[in-house]
Amino acid sequence: MGKSIKKIRVTALVLLISLMSGLFQGCNSYRDLDDLIFITSVLVDTNDKLDGVVVYFEAFKPTRSSQQSANSETRIVYRMESNTISGAIDELHRMTSSTLTFSHNKIILFTKRLAKHGFGDYFDLFDRSQEFVVRTLIAIYDADAKIYEDTEVKEEKMVGLYLFDLLQNNESVSPMGVKIDIKEFMDQRLVGDKVNSVPIVSTYSKDNKKNVFVINGISLVKGYKQIGELRGMDPLYFNLLLKNEANGEIDVNNPQEKGKLCVLQIMNYSLKSELEYKDGKLTVKREITVNTDFSEAQKKIDINKKLFKQLEIEAEEQIEENCIKLFKQYKEKQIDVFDIQEEFDRKYPHAENKNVITSTDLKVKAIVNIEGTTTTEKFK
Amino acid sequence: MPISLEDVKKQLNNCFDLKTRSIFTTSGEVTLLYIDDLCNSAYISLNIINPLLEVTFPITDKNSASNAVHASSVEDVKDANDAIIQILSGNTVLFFPFIDYVMTCDTKKIASRGIEKTEFDPSLRGPKESFNEAFMDSLSLIRKRITSPELKIEVFRLGTKSQTNAALLFMEGTAPEELIQFMRDKLNAIEDEYILSINYIAEQIRTDNSIIETAGYTEKPDTVVSRLFEGRIAVVLNGAPFALTVPYFFIENFQSPDDYYSNKRESSFTRVLRFGAFLVSLLLPGLYVALTTMHYSLLPTTFMFRLAVSRAGVPLPTFVELIVMQLFFELAREAGKRLPQQIGQALSVVAGLILGESAVGVGIASQATVVVTGVYAICSFINPRLIGAGLAWSVVVTIASVSFGLHGFYIAFILFIAQISSLRTCSYPFMFPLGTVKAFKSKAQDIVIRGPLASISKNIFKKK
Numbered sequence: 001m002g003k004s005i006k007k008i009r010v011t012a013l014v015l016l017i018s019l020m021s022g023l024f025q026g027c028n029s030y031r032d033l034d035d036l037i038f039i040t041s042v043l044v045d046t047n048d049k050l051d052g053v054v055v056y057f058e059a060f061k062p063t064r065s066s067q068q069s070a071n072s073e074t075r076i077v078y079r080m081e082s083n084t085i086s087g088a089i090d091e092l093h094r095m096t097s098s099t100l101t102f103s104h105n106k107i108i109l110f111t112k113r114l115a116k117h118g119f120g121d122y123f124d125l126f127d128r129s130q131e132f133v134v135r136t137l138i139a140i141y142d143a144d145a146k147i148y149e150d151t152e153v154k155e156e157k158m159v160g161l162y163l164f165d166l167l168q169n170n171e172s173v174s175p176m177g178v179k180i181d182i183k184e185f186m187d188q189r190l191v192g193d194k195v196n197s198v199p200i201v202s203t204y205s206k207d208n209k210k211n212v213f214v215i216n217g218i219s220l221v222k223g224y225k226q227i228g229e230l231r232g233m234d235p236l237y238f239n240l241l242l243k244n245e246a247n248g249e250i251d252v253n254n255p256q257e258k259g260k261l262c263v264l265q266i267m268n269y270s271l272k273s274e275l276e277y278k279d280g281k282l283t284v285k286r287e288i289t290v291n292t293d294f295s296e297a298q299k300k301i302d303i304n305k306k307l308f309k310q311l312e313i314e315a316e317e318q319i320e321e322n323c324i325k326l327f328k329q330y331k332e333k334q335i336d337v338f339d340i341q342e343e344f345d346r347k348y349p350h351a352e353n354k355n356v357i358t359s360t361d362l363k364v365k366a367i368v369n370i371e372g373t374t375t376t377e378k379f380k
Numbered sequence: 381m382p383i384s385l386e387d388v389k390k391q392l393n394n395c396f397d398l399k400t401r402s403i404f405t406t407s408g409e410v411t412l413l414y415i416d417d418l419c420n421s422a423y424i425s426l427n428i429i430n431p432l433l434e435v436t437f438p439i440t441d442k443n444s445a446s447n448a449v450h451a452s453s454v455e456d457v458k459d460a461n462d463a464i465i466q467i468l469s470g471n472t473v474l475f476f477p478f479i480d481y482v483m484t485c486d487t488k489k490i491a492s493r494g495i496e497k498t499e500f501d502p503s504l505r506g507p508k509e510s511f512n513e514a515f516m517d518s519l520s521l522i523r524k525r526i527t528s529p530e531l532k533i534e535v536f537r538l539g540t541k542s543q544t545n546a547a548l549l550f551m552e553g554t555a556p557e558e559l560i561q562f563m564r565d566k567l568n569a570i571e572d573e574y575i576l577s578i579n580y581i582a583e584q585i586r587t588d589n590s591i592i593e594t595a596g597y598t599e600k601p602d603t604v605v606s607r608l609f610e611g612r613i614a615v616v617l618n619g620a621p622f623a624l625t626v627p628y629f630f631i632e633n634f635q636s637p638d639d640y641y642s643n644k645r646e647s648s649f650t651r652v653l654r655f656g657a658f659l660v661s662l663l664l665p666g667l668y669v670a671l672t673t674m675h676y677s678l679l680p681t682t683f684m685f686r687l688a689v690s691r692a693g694v695p696l697p698t699f700v701e702l703i704v705m706q707l708f709f710e711l712a713r714e715a716g717k718r719l720p721q722q723i724g725q726a727l728s729v730v731a732g733l734i735l736g737e738s739a740v741g742v743g744i745a746s747q748a749t750v751v752v753t754g755v756y757a758i759c760s761f762i763n764p765r766l767i768g769a770g771l772a773w774s775v776v777v778t779i780a781s782v783s784f785g786l787h788g789f790y791i792a793f794i795l796f797i798a799q800i801s802s803l804r805t806c807s808y809p810f811m812f813p814l815g816t817v818k819a820f821k822s823k824a825q826d827i828v829i830r831g832p833l834a835s836i837s838k839n840i841f842k843k844k
Contacts, residue, residue, distance in 0.1 A: 017791050018784070029674045029785060032698050033688040036676070060685055064693030071692045073685060103677030104684065133677060161681065 034062050037076075037098045041160025043141055043148050044122055045111040047081065053114075053122050055080045055088040056148060058160050061098070075157050077149045085125045102131040106164035108182075109141040109148070109201060112219075112226070120224030127186055134183040137167050140219040140226065143203040143212075151212055163201060163213060170245050178218055178235075178244055189223075193336035193357070196221040197238070200229065220337050227335055230326075237322045240288050241338050241364075243271040250292065250368075252314045255307065260298035264315055264370060267291045275347050282353075282360040284340060288319060289367040312368045319366035327362045334358055382480045385411055388463050388473070398467070403432045405448070407439040408478030413463075418470035420489035427451050428472060428485055442481045449474070451485035465543055492517060500622075500764075501600050506641035510599040515545050515618035521601035522549060522616070522623075526608070530554065536567045538581070538617075542574035545618040546581065549604070554611045556841050562806055563613050563626065578620040585626060587804055592769040594805040596628035603637055611841040627805040629812050631827055633765045634658070639830050647830040654762055655828060661759035661770045662796070665702055666777035666789050668752045673698050674785035691746040699782040701745050703775070705753040708735055710771065713757075 043056040057078045065071050078095070080088035093100060108126055110119045126132045141148065148159065156162035167179045178197050180188075188196045200217040218235045220228040230238050239246040246266055254260040269290040276283045292315070294303070301307070330337050336357040344356045353359070392398050392413075401412040410432055414424065427450040435448045446454050451472075457463045463473050463482060470488035495517065498510035511518040519533060534548040546567060550560055566584050575581070582595040598604060599622050604614045607625045615624040634654045639647040676684055694701060712731035716724050735753065739745040745753075760770050773796050780788030803810035813819040813827065822840075825831025 030697075030699075030782065031673060031676075032691065033672050033676060033684065034691040034694065036688065038681075038685070038688070040681075060688075062685070062688040062692040071689045073689050101676070104681045106681070 031099055031101075034064070035098050037061050037096050037100050038104045039100060039102045039160075040105060040158045041107045041109065041163065042102075042105060043109040043111065043145060044085070044114060044119065045145050046114045046117060050117050052081060052083050053085060053088060054145070055082070055085060056145060057088075057092055058148075058158060059096075059100075060104075060158055073157065075159075079149065085122050089125075102129070103133060105132060105136050106160040107137045107139060107167070108132075109139050109163075111145060112140055112142040112200070115140050115198075115219060115221065115226040118223070118225040123224055127182060132182070134186075135181050137164060137179060137181050138185050139163065139167070139199045139201045139215075140221075141202075142200050142217075147203055147212060153213065159213070166213065166215060167199060170247050178239065191339075191342050193339060193341045194222055195227070195335065195337050195339075197230075197242075197337070220335070222335070228330065228333070228337070233322065234326055237319065237326050238337070240269065240271070240290070240319065241286060241323055241327070249295070250290075250315050250318060252311050252318065254298055254301060255310050256301055257299040262294070262298070262301065262311060263296035264292035264311065264368070265295040267293050267371065273343065275343055277344070277348050277351060280353070280359055282340070282344060282356050283363065284343075284360055285363045285365070286323070287365045287367065288323075289369070290315070290319065291369050291371050293372055294370050308370045312370055315368040316366040319368070320364045323364045323366075324362060331357055331360065338362075383457060383460050383463055383475075383482045385413075385475045385477065387460050388413065388467075391460070391464055392467065401429065403429060405432055405435050405439060407435075408476070410439075411475040411477075412472055413467055413475070414472040414487065415467060415470065418468075418490055419472060419487045423451075423489070424472055424487050428474070428487070439476060439479065441479060442483065445474075445476050445479065445481055445483060449485060451487065453486035455484050457482040457484050465537075468543070490514060495521070498599050501598060501603065501637055503600070503637040503641060506637045507600070507602045509601055511601060511616070511621050511623060513619050513621050515547070515616065518601070518616045518623065519547055519549075522604055522608075522614070525601060525605045526551075531608070534564070538567065538570050538572070539575040540571065540573050542576070544575040546575070547616045549608060549614040549616065551608050551611070554609065554839050554841075555613055556611065559611075559613060559627070559806060559841075563615070567615075575617065576619065578615065578617050578622050578624045581615055581617065582624055585624075585806060587807070588802070588810075590799065590803055591772050592630075592800060592803060592810075593633075593765060594628055594803055594810055596625040596632060597622045598625060599623070600637055606640070606837075609837070609839075611839040627808040627812075629805065629808075630800055630803075630810050631814070633763055635826075640833060644830050644832060648828070651830060652828060657759035657762040658766055658770065661756050661763075661766075662774050663777060663789070663793065664752060664756050664759070665706065665774050666781035666792065668749075669699050669702060669778055670781035670786045670789045672748075673782065687746070687748045690748050693743055694746050695743065696745075698749070699778070701749050702752065702778065705735065705739065705745050705749055706756070706771075706775075708739070709753055709757050 038060040039057050040060055041058040043058075045054040045056070046052065047054055057080065059076045059078060061074045061076055063072050063074050078092050080091045082088040082091060089100070114122070126136070151159065153159055153162045156165065178199055180196065180198055185196055185198070188194070198219045198221050199215050200219050201213055202216045203212040204214045216231070218230040218238060219226050220230070236246060236248040238244075246269060248266055250264045250266065251261050252264060254262045269288060272287040274285040276285070294308070294311070327338065334355065334357060340360055341354075341356055344351070344353070389400070395415070397416045399412075399414055399416045403410045403412070412424070412428065431450050432448055437444060437447075439445050439448055442456065457466060457473060463484070466473050466484040470490055471484045472487045473482060473484050475482050492514035493512040495509050495512060497508045509521060511521060523531065528551070530552045532550055532552050536546045536548065537543045538546045548563055548567060563585075567581070570581065570584055572580060578597065582597075585595050588594060596607070604623045604625060608614055612625050612627065615626075617624075634651055636650070636654070639651060671679055672687060679687070691698070696704065708731070712727065712735070715727055719727055736750060740747050740750055756774065760767055763770070777789060777792040777796070780792035782788075784791070801811050801815070809815055813822060820827070826836040830836070
């Protein structure tokens with residue numbers, strides 16, 4: 001009697017576990033790797049009338065050979081036109097022999113044309129669908145879509161993987177850009193100033209189709225719409241003010257050779273921020289301490305303590321001047337790209353000023369330390 | 381009732397090797413019965429026949445009969461059956477019909493292997509001796525290591541027909557009394573007609589129907605001795621080159637004799653490796669199937685792309701491919717066990733070619749599956765006592781993984797843990813000392829990490 005009850009219990013337990021497991025993940029999810037097409041990047045563009053979407057899917061497909069050792073990988077770019085992203089994906093499903101998977105999609109690119117128009121209508125699926133993982137990176141694509149379709153990157157066959165690695169590499173990203181994924185984008189969309197900084201991926205040369213992609217700026221996106229761009233050295237000062245990763249260089253005049261430059265390599269830096277709200281006016285004090293390495297001098301230089309001091313002062317002035325200039329530029333446009341509203345709301349949660357940027361003054365104090373130089377001293 | 385020579389001879393008729401020798405003494409005719417190929421003929425001639433021929437005193441009772449021979453061991457024979465058992469055991473039975481007395485002399489000389497190097501539990505630095513099939517040799521190998529009157533050896537005759545000698549060994553005062561009684565009861569309860577190997581006894585002791593072994597085997601006398609000192613019980617069987625030790629706990633599968641003969645840190649490291657290897661052999665095939673067929677988003681992208689390229693063109697689903705490769709491997713292993721060593725080497729070359737090269741070449745398997753099977757095989761070899769259980773459960777884990785993905789994988793692993801946790805060995809929990817904090821603390825120095833020998837060499841049943 002006891003044994004039969006035990007048997008029934010065990011059977012019931014096994015059935016229950018099987019049923020529960022089956023509900024979560026069943027045999028119907030079974031796919032062999034070679035029967036899948038892996039999407040590694042997606043480029044979202046719009047048509048000329050700006051009323052539909054053109055989606056480029058970069059896919060990885062393993063291809064078999066009569067000799068298994070000769071199996072290879074193929075990069076296929078599918079171009080789909082539709083009214084929605086889902087429509088484009090449905091179209092794609094109809095023309096591929098294997099099952100599509102977006103689980104290894106590395107990056108979603110929006111063309112600059114679409115970003116300026118606003119990509120809010122085409123973003124929801126990337127956030128909502130289980131297929132798209134939240135760690136997928138986002139970037140603005142500032143080049144011809146044809147290059148994306150036809151390009152051959154020597155370092156990596158798949159553009160998606162190449163851009164993913166490029167954006168993971170701090171030295172590539174900074175000072176010219178930032179790295180942002182879907183999760184961070186969706187968070188920042190709702191916090192403080194609600195402005196997202198998204199890296200801009202461009203081409204190095206329009207004529208050269210080989211190894212062409214570079215990161216050369218930051219797109220400022222608010223409400224899924226590009227509201228500005230930071231180019232040149234601006235991304236460096238932007239990153240310094242926001243305590244983003246910054247690995248760039250600061251060029252200063254060579255005091256011993258007129259018209260020549262010295263280069264200070266940023267090693268690390270720290271930021272102290274202080275807010276003071278008084279009589280409806282907000283004063284933001286940012287103290288940026290930058291540790292640098294003396295990395296290069298044009299023509300000749302005699303290194304000594306006095307020289308270092310001179311260089312430090314010039315670099316400090318340059319940082320302070322450029323940060324203030326950048327801030328004023330966006331203050332005039334009444335766009336808070338430095339997360340000041342967010343900081344303000346945190347410190348003064350009961351203050352009712354919801355557009356504090358208009359009444360904000362920024363005071364920047366830069367402290368530059370030259371910690372050393374490379375092995376060559378007294379270079380002449 | 382007097383024992384009749386005719387009755388004994390009648391029961392042993394048709395035994396060509398039964399020898400009968402009559403000796404006429406001054407007191408009367410003495411008849412010797414013995415099996416020629418089990419006895420030492422020279423010893424019989426020298427110590428039984430010669431003294432009887434030269435006896436100068438009258439044989440009038442059993443004392444004078446005993447004095448008439450020079451054999452070292454002499455015993456009375458109780459009845460005809462006893463006489464037959466003595467004869468078939470290699471002893472010589474002497475009939476003294478004129479005084480109605482029958483006695484037996486120990487004249488055994490049974491052919492057996494010498495004491496050879498152990499093969500099942502090889503040890504680099506420890507003793508190399510192993511048991512052979514001779515009962516007394518095996519007992520002597522144990523006895524010579526324990527010079528203590530506390531070592532008790534109880535002998536049982538098992539098998540209604542084979543009458544095989546089995547010895548129950550334990551350290552009095554160290555082994556728990558209830559455990560000793562448990563084993564006595566189990567041995568007494570055996571009703572098989574014949575007992576040919578130690579597994580006949582092990583099957584009686586196993587209380588759970590599981591593929592996982594809950595009785596320990598060893599062919600090393602030093603291992604038996606250490607277990608006896610720990611309070612366990614050993615059984616040695618005539619004709620069996622292995623001794624049985626009970627209770628046998630799960631963690632013993634990961635303990636090797638060399639753990640105790642080498643540096644403790646080195647031993648601990650290799651023991652961690654053994655634990656890891658078992659988990660790999662148990663879980664790797666299932667994890668591989670689950671990750672590559674359902675949860676590919678968890679794999680690093682470049683690795684997954686490489687797997688996908690290597691799989692392109694393989695006609696079999698990953699699951700079938702893996703099972704086929706495992707089957708190939710198990711067939712090769714089974715064939716290797718059965719074949720003589722010289723042919724075995726040729727087999728390993730053929731198996732290596734089939735598994736490693738040709739299967740990939742003809743497209744039956746991808747390189748990744750070959751690697752997974754290879755790693756599984758290597759890891760399963762590391763714990764030879766768990767090969768069968770590891771194979772069976774790894775198939776269960778693989779089937780669960782292919783059916784339900786990682787959910788199935790986890791559930792199968794939990795079922796495995798539940799299964800081994802539910803087992804008992806001689807009424808003790810099989811997972812001891814894992815299970816309770818108290819038990820764990822008492823044995824913590826010899827589970828994964830091997831502690832100092834002075835600390836771990838103690839009675840495991842001793843309650844603090």
